[in-house]
Amino acid sequence: MKNIPIASVERVAKYIRCLKHLQKKGEEIVSSKKLAEHTQVTPEQVRKDLSYFGKFGKTGTGYNIKKVVKRLSNILKGRKNWNVCIIGAGALGTALSRYQGFKSAGYNIVALFDKDPEKIGKKIGSAEVYDIKKFSDITKKKDIKLAIIAVPAESIEEVEEYIAKSQIKGVLNFVPVTLNFNTKRKIAIIEVDLAQKLYILSYLTKK
Amino acid sequence: MKNIPIASVERVAKYIRCLKHLQKKGEEIVSSKKLAEHTQVTPEQVRKDLSYFGKFGKTGTGYNIKKVVKRLSNILKGRKNWNVCIIGAGALGTALSRYQGFKSAGYNIVALFDKDPEKIGKKIGSAEVYDIKKFSDITKKKDIKLAIIAVPAESIEEVEEYIAKSQIKGVLNFVPVTLNFNTKRKIAIIEVDLAQKLYILSYLTKK
DNA sequence: GCCAATTGTGAAATTTAATTGCAATAGTTT
DNA sequence: AAACTATTGCAATTAAATTTCACAATTGGC
Numbered sequence: 001m002k003n004i005p006i007a008s009v010e011r012v013a014k015y016i017r018c019l020k021h022l023q024k025k026g027e028e029i030v031s032s033k034k035l036a037e038h039t040q041v042t043p044e045q046v047r048k049d050l051s052y053f054g055k056f057g058k059t060g061t062g063y064n065i066k067k068v069v070k071r072l073s074n075i076l077k078g079r080k081n082w083n084v085c086i087i088g089a090g091a092l093g094t095a096l097s098r099y100q101g102f103k104s105a106g107y108n109i110v111a112l113f114d115k116d117p118e119k120i121g122k123k124i125g126s127a128e129v130y131d132i133k134k135f136s137d138i139t140k141k142k143d144i145k146l147a148i149i150a151v152p153a154e155s156i157e158e159v160e161e162y163i164a165k166s167q168i169k170g171v172l173n174f175v176p177v178t179l180n181f182n183t184k185r186k187i188a189i190i191e192v193d194l195a196q197k198l199y200i201l202s203y204l205t206k207k
Numbered sequence: 208m209k210n211i212p213i214a215s216v217e218r219v220a221k222y223i224r225c226l227k228h229l230q231k232k233g234e235e236i237v238s239s240k241k242l243a244e245h246t247q248v249t250p251e252q253v254r255k256d257l258s259y260f261g262k263f264g265k266t267g268t269g270y271n272i273k274k275v276v277k278r279l280s281n282i283l284k285g286r287k288n289w290n291v292c293i294i295g296a297g298a299l300g301t302a303l304s305r306y307q308g309f310k311s312a313g314y315n316i317v318a319l320f321d322k323d324p325e326k327i328g329k330k331i332g333s334a335e336v337y338d339i340k341k342f343s344d345i346t347k348k349k350d351i352k353l354a355i356i357a358v359p360a361e362s363i364e365e366v367e368e369y370i371a372k373s374q375i376k377g378v379l380n381f382v383p384v385t386l387n388f389n390t391k392r393k394i395a396i397i398e399v400d401l402a403q404k405l406y407i408l409s410y411l412t413k414k
Numbered sequence: 415g416c417c418a419a420t421t422g423t424g425a426a427a428t429t430t431a432a433t434t435g436c437a438a439t440a441g442t443t444t
Numbered sequence: 445a446a447a448c449t450a451t452t453g454c455a456a457t458t459a460a461a462t463t464t465c466a467c468a469a470t471t472g473g474c
Contacts, residue, residue, distance in 0.1 A: 005461060009410055013403040017383050031420065039385055043420090044464060051422055059421045060471030076406040078413070084405070095302030096401070101383055105402035107409075146408060170408040176224050176308055178246055188411035190404050194303070195312035196220040197379055197397050198291070199283040201353060202314075203216060204395035205377040206285065212430055238451065250451095251433065258453065266452040267440035421470080428463070434456085443448075 008049040012072055014039050015046065019069045031062040073106065081106040083144045087159055088151035089114040089122075089129045092174060096148060098125045110142050115155075135162040145169045153177055163187070215256040219279060221246050222253065226276045238269040280313065288313040290351045294366055295358035296321040296329075296336045299381060303355060305332045317349050320369075322362075342369040352376045360384055370394070 018038045022030060032043040032050075039046070050056050050068075053075050057063040084102065086093045089112045096102075097109045112124055113132040122129045130138050138144075147168045151159055156177045163171065164181050170188040173179055176195060181187050225245045229237055239250040239257075246253070257263050257275075260282050264270040291309065293300045296319045303309075304316045319331055320339040329336045337345050346354075354375045358366055363384045370378065371388050377395040380386055383402060388394050 003461095006407075007462070009407055010403070013406040014385070014400070016406070017400065017403065018385065021384065033420080040387075042464080045462095047420095047422060048463075055422070057421050058471070059469065060419055062420065073406075076410045078409060082405070082409055091302040091305045095298040098298045099401060101400075101402040102405060105405060107402070107405045145412065146405065169412040172404055172408055177228070178221070178225065180247075188408055190408050190411075192399065192401075192404060193220070193224065193308075194306060194399075195308040195314070196217070196224065197399060198289070198309060198312060198314045198353065199220040199223070199280070200213075200216055201377040201379055201395055201397050202285060202289055203283045204397075205352065214430075240451085249432075252431080254451095254453065255431085262453070264452050265440070266438060267450055269451065415474105417472105417474085419471085419473100421468105423467095424465105426463105426465075428461100430459105430461070432457100432459070434458090436454090437452105439450100439452080441448105441450085444446090 004052045008052055009076070011039070011041065011045070011049050012053070013076060015049070016069060016072050016076070019065050019072075023065050023069065028065055029062045030065055032057070035063070077106050081108055082146055083108055083110045083142055084146045084148060085109070085111040085113060085139060085142075085144045086127075086148045086150060087113045087132065087135075087162075088149065088155075089116070089119045089124060090150065090152070093148075093150040094124050096150060096174075097127055107146070110144060111138055113138075115158075132159075132162060136166040139166050139168060146172070148172045148174070150174045211259045215259055216283070218246070218248065218252070218256050219260070220283060222256070223276060223279050223283070226272050226279075230272050230276065235272055236269045237272055239264070242270070284313050288315055289353055290315055290317045290349055291353045291355060292316070292318040292320060292346060292349075292351045293334075293355045293357060294320045294339065294342075294369075295356065295362075296323070296326045296331060297357065297359070300355075300357040301331050303357060303381075304334055314353070317351060318345055320345075322365075339366075339369060343373045346373050346375060353379070355379045355381070357381045 032046040036043040036046045056068050084107050086097050086109060093112060097112055102109060109127050111127050112129045113135055114120060114129050115132045119129045120131050147163060149159055149171060153175055156175050164183045173189060173191050176193045179189050239253040243250040243253045263275050291314050293304050293316060300319060304319055309316060316334050318334050319336045320342055321327060321336050322339045326336045327338050354370060356366055356378060360382055363382050367388060371390045380396060380398050383400045386396050
C-alpha cells in the first residue's frame with residue numbers, strides 16, 4: 001500500500017459501517033450503486049476507493065457483503081483486535097469507556113488512567129482506573145498501543161510526557177490543544193475537537 | 208463568501224482555538240509564522256486561509272490576537288451565541304452536556320431530550336431532560352437551531368423524524384449511521400463516528 | 415446466446431493546496 | 445529622517461490530491 005488518499009481511507013471506514021448495517025438487515029449482496037446511495041457518495045467513488053485496496057466485487061453481480069466487511073476491516077484494523085486505554089476518567093472519559101461502538105469495531109477499552117486518588121481503583125464498565133504514574137508499566141503489561149486522551153486542557157503536557165515515554169503508537173485526542181510529541185518514533189495522532197465541529201456546523205448553516 | 212475550501216474553514220477554527228490559548232497566556236500580537244508553528248502548518252497557509260475571510264493583520268507587525276479572535280469567531284459562529292440541544296441522555300449525551308468546551312466557544316447546551324420516562328425531568332448540568340415528544344415545541348420555545356444526536360443506533364430513524372419536523376438547521380451526529388433527512392429545507396450535518404476514528408488511527412500506525 | 419447489470423481502472427478533468435515572489439507598510443535603530 | 449527589518453496580503457504559478465468519465469470485461473438471468 002503506498003499512496004492511498006486519506007479521504008479514501010475515511011470513506012472505506014464509512015463503507016464498513018454501512019455494510020455491517022446492511023448485513024444486520026439480512027442482505028448478502030450489494031452493488032456499488034446501492035452502497036453509494038447509503039453513504040452519499042457516487043458509485044464511481046465507491047469503486048475507486050475500494051480499488052486502492054484490491055478487488056472486492058464480482059463483475060455484473062456486486063459485492064458479497066460478508067467477505068468485503070471482513071477483508072476491509074482486516075486492512076484497516078488488522079487481523080487482531082486492539083487493546084485501547086483512555087486517559088482521563090472524567091465525564092467524557094467515562095462515557096467513552098462505555099461506548100459500545102468501540103468494542104463492536106474490534107477495539108477493547110481495557111484500562112483508564114487518572115491522577116485523582118478518588119478515581120484510582122474504581123471500575124468503569126469493564127475496565128479499571130489506574131494511577132497515571134503507572135502508565136508505561138500497565139500499557140506494556142496489557143499490550144495497549146492506542147490511547148484516547150480526555151483530560152482537562154491544563155493536564156495535557158503531563159499526559160504528553162507519559163505517552164512519549166511509553167509504547168503507545170496512536171492517539172485519539174479529544175483535548176482542544178495541538179499535540180506535539182518530541183519522540184523519534186512516530187506516533188499517529190487524530191484530533192477530535194468537539195467545539196470546532198460546532199463552529200463549522202454553524203458556519204455551514206449560514207451558507 | 209463563496210468557494211472557501213472546507214479544509215481552510217477547519218483550520219480557521221483551529222486558529223481560533225490556538226489564539227485563545229495564546230491570549231490566556233497574555234500574548235497580544237502574533238505573527239503568521241508563530242501561529243503556524245503552534246498549529247503545525249506553514250505561515251503561507253495561515254495567511255492564505257485568513258485571506259479568504261478578509262484582512263486581519265498589520266503589515267510588518269502581525270495580528271492583534273484579541274481582534275482576530277473576535278472577528279473570526281463572528282464569521283464562523285456569528286455574532287450571537289447559539290442554543291444547542293442534545294438528543295439522547297445516555298452516557299455520551301450526559302458527558303457532552305457537561306463538556307465545558309462548548310460553552311466557552313459560545314454554544315450553550317440548554318436542553319436534552321430522551322424517551323425514557325426515568326430520565327425525563329432530571330437535570331443534567333445546567334439543562335433539563337425533556338420528553339422527545341415535545342421536541343418541536345421546546346426547541347422552538349428555547350430558540351434552538353442546532354442539535355447533537357447521541358442515541359443508540361436503533362432509535363435514529365425516530366429521531367430523524369422529530370428533527371425533520373422541527374426548526375433545527377444543523378446536526379452534529381455521533382450515531383454511526385448516515386443520516387438522510389427528507390426535507391426541503393437544508394439541514395447541515397456533521398458526522399462524528401468515533402469507531403471510525405480508531406479504524407483510521409490503527410491504519411495510520413501501520414504505515 | 416443474448417441482454418442487462420455491474421465491476422475495475424486508466425486517463426482526463428477538476429479541485430484544493432502549496433510555493434514563490436514581491437510591493438507595501440509599520441515599527442525600530444542609527 | 446533615512447535606513448533597516450519584519451511581516452502582511454496577494455497574484456501567479458506549480459504541484460498534488462481527488463473526483464469524474466468512459467469503457468472493456470465479466471457475470472448471471474432469461
